[in-house]
Amino acid sequence: MKKILLIVPGILALTLAACSQETGNDAAEEAESLLTSEWQEVSEAAQGQKVNMYMWGGNDNINRYLDEWVAPRLKEDHDVELNRVPMNDSQDIINQLVDEKSVGKSEGSMDIIWINGENFKAAKDNELLWGDFTGQLPNFNDYINQEAPEIATDFGEPVDGLEAPWGKAQFxxxxxxxxxxxxxxxxxxxxxxxxxxxxxxxxxxxxxxxxxxxxxxxxxxxxxxxxxxxxxxxxxxxxxxxxxxxxxxxxxxxxxxxxxxxxxxxxxxxxxxxxxxxxxxxxxxxxxxxxxxxxxxxxxxxxxxxxxxxxxxxxNTHFLSIPFNSSAKAGAMVAINEMMSPAAQTAKLSPKNWGDLSALDLDKLSPEQQQAMNDVDLGKATLSLEELESHxxxxxxxxxxxxxxxxxxxxxxxx
Incomplete structure (x- = not known):
């Protein structure tokens, strides 16, 4: 009788392990299907998800734009909760992802990360990013000049669909x-x-x-x-x-x-x-x-x-990406798509919110959308977009x- 009692827990452990592996495989397959699914299916899968956005948190304007403009609209329009997680430095994000990958953490705490330049290259080289997702985003396809060098590459590194342009910066x-x-x-x-x-x-x-x-x-x-x-x-x-x-x-x-x-x-x-x-x-x-x-x-x-x-x-251009072990990939895709919308990009352009240059191709906007962006008061201290672009x-x-x-x-x- 004692032998039977000793064997049963072992069988139970094997059974639970097998179930866990099957669950993990199912989750991985479901996540990968998002890269080929219709956008409606992605939107439905995103409903009710909480999306953790890890990013440098040192600018009050940026933080307020996300908390007070982006997050409420995501919740109301898509039932996606955006939770901004401030970090002291983008390098800390990469270091944490490296640690999670080294211990095999398949369900991480990060769903969106804000990166570019050497941090993107480090993430790409260490396979810390999920996959080629940008082609699934309607706003990427409709409003982005995908052939532009500053979109196709990030500090000289090919983007390969691993990150979506969020805005542009100029010194x-x-x-x-x-x-x-x-x-x-x-x-x-x-x-x-x-x-x-x-x-x-x-x-x-x-x-x-x-x-x-x-x-x-x-x-x-x-x-x-x-x-x-x-x-x-x-x-x-x-x-x-x-x-x-x-x-x-x-x-x-x-x-x-x-x-x-x-x-x-x-x-x-x-x-x-x-x-x-x-x-x-x-x-x-x-x-x-x-x-x-x-x-x-x-x-x-x-x-x-x-x-x-x-x-x-x-x-340069700064980007949003999805880590390899995001637990809310559908929600992350929906959130990134919305942050690339003409409305969000126009609001982001205003110094009252952030003042960040748009990542969108103005020629791809409707006349009404172009007018809305042109009507943004950049303030006396800001140079014209034409002067910036020519330098x-x-x-x-x-x-x-x-x-x-x-x-x-x-x-x-x-x-």
Missing amino acids: VFVHDVNKSETPPKSMDELADWVQENPGQFTYPALPDFTGSAFVRHVLYETTGGYEQYQQPAAEIADLETRLEPMWQYLNEIEPFLWREGETYPESLAKQDQLFASGEIGMTMSYDPALAASEVLKGRFPESTRTFLLDGGTLA QLPELSADYIEIIEKGWMEHVAKD
Whole structure:
């Protein structure tokens, strides 16, 4: 009798394991079917799902746009609950997904992640993303120029349908016209301005995303343009020699920076605080409407304006993706599709909400949709969309960024 009692739990365990495996296989097959299902079926499967969106949470405007504009509409129109989960850094998202994959966690806590650039490449290389889902999204098919380089690639890495474009960013400089009526239009002119206005300029310490972008602008202008870097870094045998003028420029302006370059703001948020308090006369942003938004909130002075370099500034696209182990893939697809809708993109463009540039192809919008987007008041501090688009420069691929950020620590921060 004892033998029977000992054997039964073993049989039960095997049975439960088999059932669990079957359940897991069924769930995997159901998730994969979403990549070929009709959109109506995807929408029905999404109803009642809670979608956890993991993203950098350091901007109040972005957070409020998602919580107060996007989430209520998703719930009302699609019965999908959007739960925003703020993270300090996008790299933390990738690290968590790597950990979950290493322990075989098939049902994760993340359903949508906001990424681009080197974080996308890391996610793709480590197979942390679900699959080629963008072709299933009606708004992607109807309103996106899928052949555009900034849509088809992410910092030089082919997207392959693994992420959907959410918006576009372009680097701008922010200044107070009361302190610099005629702002510099090149890196040479900026160096002159910095020396003539000691303590009034700085940039965030690398690897801050915006600080790193500022250094890449220095690279382009001091070494002969971006064209030479449109190939893998490993293929440029004399890369370190080519980078030397950039390090020289940064070291030459360093003694004239805020606090004589002895320290740098640890983040763009810290730098913006210095500008808001009048301690420095310039800041910078990847968000062309950030200045207008900060003026509306009363943080930046009314005399705040933005400017570009004559040679152009870096522009890129930021994306939304679905992790490999999302527990609500249908809900994630519906949420991403809605965030790409003309209505959501128009609301996102307003500095009152966020001020983020639209990812949509304006030529694919109806006349009414185009008019609605054109009617958005971008504020006096925001440059026109035409001026921004005519001054766009391509981003470097992720392999260069790692080299530059490491080099800055060695050649600038430690000097």
